[in-house]
Amino acid sequence: MTVLIVGATGTLGRQVARRAIEEGYQVRCMVRSAKKAAFLKEWGAELVPGNLCEPETLKAALSGVNAVIDAATSRPTDSLSMRQVDWDGKVALIQAAAAGGIERFIFFSILDAEKYPNVPLMEIKRCTELFLAQSGLNYTILRPSGFMQGLIGQYAVPILDGQAVWVTGDTSPIAYMDTQDIAKFAVAALRLPETEKKSFPVVGSRAWGAYEIIRLCERLSGRQAKVSRMPLGLLRGVRSTARFFEWGWNLADRLAFAEVLASGKPLSSSMDEVYPVFGIDKEEITTLEAYLQDYFSRILKKLKEIDYQTSKNKKQKKKMPFTF
Known part of the structure; x- marks a missing residue:
């Protein structure tokens, strides 16, 4: 099976591409810049030019493809608006996929998107889900x-x-999941009839609040964190100001x-019925504690090595004789 991955250079998309390659799929990645996507080619993916x-x-880009995994989304720094990428672009992709017999x-949506009609990204995701369901495509919607x-x-770097x-x-507790684990669900859905024309939450084992993570x-x-609170009123003020300028529209929507x-x-949901459908063992999913433990262990080890090398270099300089 040949799989086209859209958004393959992103945080989630690159993990989906890697997972699909590891499981033996022929992976094609639609990219705007082949240079920025060179690492995908090194992994074994085929790169094709394309833009939502x-x-x-x-x-x-869809020619000869059997399946599509859409992990693309707009960024606050993009020159194009969220609507252009996450709505107009996705509608065009779904229509092209339907016409091409995919x-x-x-499709990656967001958990509880239907509960926030006044938030642009959430409303766009909800509408895209509906459009996809009416497209005639054999779809699966995943909601991290x-x-x-x-x-x-x-959190980690500032601390x-x-x-x-x-x-x-008030900070919403969120059930975070490692993108490598989310990729497992996306790739597994390709071969499971039980996931066809259905939506599934894809979230971590528990929801974490900001202060718990800190x-x-x-x-x-x-190390001790320096915590600063931003009043919600100030956030709304910045958003309102950003809406006055075209360059600030993406920022305002974010x-x-x-x-x-x-x-x-809280942004969380039970996964008790999801794991059996996808054939994934809950015990294999990375917990937030384990993820951060691994990160800090590697970073602190690296910092110690740098401190040791710096100290060693200083001692060597002191021992050097004068030269003329």
Whole structure:
């Protein structure tokens, strides 16, 4: 089976590509820049040029493909708007896949998207789910709530650097999952008839609040966090200001999603019925404790090596005789 992966250079997409390659699928990745995607080619993937916002490029990318895994999403720094990428682009991709007779279509949405109609990204995901369900494609929708990888920049790095960790509002407990584990569900769905035309939550074993994560990072790093609270009113003010400028639209839409994370409502769901369907053992899924433990162990070891080498170099310089 040949699988086209869209968004393969992203945090989640690259793990999906790696997993599919490891399981023996012929993997094709649609990319805007072959240079930035060179690592995918080294892994064994075929690279094809394409852009969600250029529908005329999709037909060639889909030629000879049996299945599509869509892990693409817009970034706050993109020149194109969230609507252009996550709605117009996805609609074009779904239509092209239906016209091309694609056998399976795996789409990543967001958990509880239907509960936040006033948040652009959540509403776009909800509408895309509906459009996909009505497309005639044989689809599977996976709904993660948060990636463990995102916690490194948000919590771990600031704590190690002695910088402020920003916490907003009441903070929603989130059931984070490692993107490598999420990729397992996406690739498994390709071969499982039980997942066809259905939606599934794909979340971690428990929801973690911001202060719980901070305390865990403090314990694992041996360092104390500098916590700063951002009032929700200030966040809304920044969002309103950003909406006045075209360059700030993506930022404003992302800040709207930040309000979801500051609402205090948990983003979590039971996975008891999901694991058996996908044939995945719950015990094989990485816990947040294990993920952060591995990160801090590797980083602290590296820091010790750097300190040792720096100290060694200083001693050698002191021993050097004067030269003329």
